[in-house]
Amino acid sequence: MxxxxxxxxxxxxxxxxxxxxxxxxxxxxxxxxxxxxxxxxxxxxxxxxxxxxxxxxxxxxYNQFRFTPPGKRPVRVCLGTACHLAGGQLVMEAVARELKIEVGGTTEDREFDLDRVACIGCCALAPVVTIGTDVYPKMTPPKVEEVIVELNPPSAHKD
Ligand code: FES
Structure with a gap:
């Protein structure tokens, strides 16, 4: 066993x-x-x-359960009211596109996993993304691309 x-x-x-x-x-x-x-x-x-x-x-x-192993760095996109109104859904789509996973998924290298969260209490910074313990304020799709490339440069991939 x-x-x-x-x-x-x-x-x-x-x-x-x-x-x-x-x-x-x-x-x-x-x-x-x-x-x-x-x-x-x-x-x-x-x-x-x-x-x-x-x-x-x-x-x-139930939203609380996930069906793929967690990544080393959890990416959470806030879709609380303030973040949603400030474009949180577009930010979510950009993160999913950059990581090539869906909400609830984990990247193939298990580096990142992606989920939505409700308000994390810093609405003045909306829309907000957290990666691990770091908070990324006022995100936009281009900023998402920059952050993901910085954290996970293409040279780190085998393909
Ligand atoms: S709604 Fe996103 S931090 Fe409050």
């Missing part, structure tokens, strides 16, 4: 074996693993005696 399997079995043994504990179980797995793998969801389905379709349906209903 590898470490992941033993981690998962300790989570499953620790949680109650009843469908009402599905979300708590998924939350605990994500908190330990950083995401929900399809293997983990299959194990949860077996443990709770539920269909895998039901587990998948519940997990995908």
């Amino acid at each position: 590898n470490t992941k399997e033993s981690d998962l079995s300790s989570i499953l043994n620790h949680n109650r074996r009843h469908p009402r504990y599905l979300i708590a179980t998924l939350q605990e797995i994500q908190s330990r693993e950083g995401y929900l793998s399809s293997e983990a969801m299959l194990e949860v389905a077996g443990f709770l005696d539920m269909s895998s379709a039901t587990v998948w349906g519940v997990a995908t209903f």
